[in-house]
Amino acid sequence: MLKKFVDPLPFMETIHPTCLMQNTPFYEVTMQETFQKLHRDLPQTKIWGYNGNYPGPTFHVQRHQPVHVLWKNELPEHHFLPIDTTVHGAEKSNPEVRTVVHLHGGVTPDTSDGYPEAWFTRDFQQVGPHFTNKLYTYPNHQPATNLWYHDHAMGITRLNIYAGLAGMYVIHDKEEAHLNLPSEPYDIPLIIQDRSFREDGSLFYPSEPDQPATAPHPSVVPEFFGDTILVNGKVWPYFNVEPRRYRFRILNGSNSRFYQFSLSNSTPFIQIGTDQGLLEMPIRVPSLVLAPAERADVIIDFSNCYGQSIVMQNEFVTQGEKPDPETTGSVMQFRVSKPLSCPDLSSIPTHLSVIPKLSNYQRTRTLRLNMREDSYGRNIHLLDDRLWSDPVTEAPKLGQTEIWNIVNVTEATHPIHLHLVRFQILDRQPFDRDIFDKEGRLVATGDRVLPELNERGWKDTVRARSGEVTRIIVPFGPYPGLFVWHCHILEHEDYEMMRPYVVIQ
The missing domain is CATH 2.60.40.420 (Cupredoxins -  blue copper proteins)
Incomplete structure (x- = not known):
């Protein structure tokens, strides 16, 4: 280890x-x-x-x-x-x-x-x-x-x-610059990814799944989960910080792994932005869930932590198992060990941005996330039961707004990403999977649940959870042309869980 x-x-x-x-x-x-x-x-x-x-x-x-x-x-x-x-x-x-x-x-x-x-x-x-x-x-x-x-x-x-x-x-x-948020050198991007290594230092990536035995070799695997966590290209690094506010622009750049970040001394994250920019107001969150490709813009205040060593932890349950604190349950360490180099004059404003609430739309689409077996007996994840090579079925008009009902009948959460556009999450709602499978009807089994406060900004990737309808409202533009939408679990995306769509004039 x-x-x-x-x-x-x-x-x-x-x-x-x-x-x-x-x-x-x-x-x-x-x-x-x-x-x-x-x-x-x-x-x-x-x-x-x-x-x-x-x-x-x-x-x-x-x-x-x-x-x-x-x-x-x-x-x-x-x-x-x-x-x-x-x-x-x-x-x-x-x-x-x-x-x-x-x-x-x-x-x-x-x-x-x-x-x-x-x-x-x-x-x-x-x-x-x-x-x-x-x-x-x-x-x-x-x-x-x-x-x-x-x-x-x-x-x-x-x-x-x-x-x-x-x-x-x-x-x-300019608008963001006027907010007096922590700035360089206290404004730092963090790219978080998981990897596995052989003893000679080379990257290990599996060449075949556990099942079925009929799969070709090499074979695509259903998902990939590494046994070490890297931040900015280093395995479990440490960062010496001053007792002040820092801004971290966090990206989950992993192939398949979801994270639930928290800090070992229970300091909260103050989230100021999501995938597509600033939230309306800062949101204090004790932990932060990010699916592959999601981003979070956060401030961590180390002002009262001098002398502490704080571990950024991962608590997301993957494949039914909690992460091991000795491996994938740890991300990096902050050492609040540096003296204050200058007064911290940054601030966290009560208001960050204006996000107009979208409500007018011209069309609703219901799109299914499902699975079926390929000719080798492997599971393929699909968008609306279609392959990449099937004819284009989503052709929104330039300048129009649509609601997409993403109906997830699989057992996994899929981070769904649309190219070109930004969108807002309306709500999520559980549904009766059996009725939908047999009759194609959506029958709700619970109330619509609004997105979490830190999801109520502009997004380009949304977690569509198993057994739920995830509703997003999407303005299509400003460019016409050929784009794609897909799951951002890369193993799913590569093996058919991606579809072209066309914005038509």
Whole structure:
């Protein structure tokens, strides 16, 4: 077992534009294979990183200032993780190593969205059937928020992200700047992921599920849960802090693992934002649940904690088991050991932002989350019982608002992510699964429950729980085109739990 809290927390470097292209900042980012020290006692680990770093560099951009990014693939021709060639998009006829970058949560034209079939290989030698252009443009017209960028190549997203292809993308604006929140160097992104390692330091990713025996080899697995937790690319790091307020922009970047974060000394998190920006007001939460791809913007006040060592814990029950405090039940350690370098003049305002409550809509869709077996006897998770290759069935009109009733008949909670848009959660309600399965009718078995206070902001990923209807209200725009919606458990997304949708004019 690796020893906890022996490595300091790394800070992702900020990427800067290389030049201006017609008065627009131009960035160049290269995907490279390299070796990186992920724990004091591990040999160096082979990773794939943006500009050779895992996680990739952090973008800090201003609202209404568009940027151009040239994403370049200089990775090897062969993958170092196990590829299941029975998965759609990863067939033997396609190159092993393909990449395409998605800015998760970005309000972006479809030509720069990172469509899963818009992949490209090393030096653009081969491109996918939906490849559009080499240069991506991000308009950045949305309010201040914490986004992230990651690989989205069809059929191998789970492997490419696991190899290291992920990074943060932060949008700033004047309204947020006037709030006097903790700022650099007390404003820190945290990318939290789980991994497993072999003794030689290499990343371990399973090549086959436990069942069934008829599955191909290698085979996609139902989910992946690592036995160590990394923050910003280090296993169980520590962070020396001052007795003051800090802002942490937290991302769950894991393949499948959900987290319920808490602090060992019972200090609460003061949550100020969710996936798509600030909440209306700060919410004090004793613990914080994040599904894969969800983000939380929080303040932790260490003012009265001098001399303490505080562990950020994970208490989320996974597959019926509580996490082991010695392994996946621990995330990182805060050591309140540094003297105060200057007075803490930051504040936590009572009001953060205005979030208009959406109520007018033009259409309601009922969409099922379900499962069925494939030809090998493996379970496939599906959206509305359809495969990726089935014809498009969701075609909202540009500028219109829809309510999506997400009906989960599976045994798992699925984090559902829609590209392009941001939305609000209306409520969740239990239903009679047997009647729905037999007759297709929704019969409620309990009251509608409003989202938690810290979910009542703008979202782009929602936890759709088992046996519940999760209702979201979604304004579609501002761009027409071809996008996708999917579960963000990467093993589900890669194996059919993703569907294209079209915004039509």
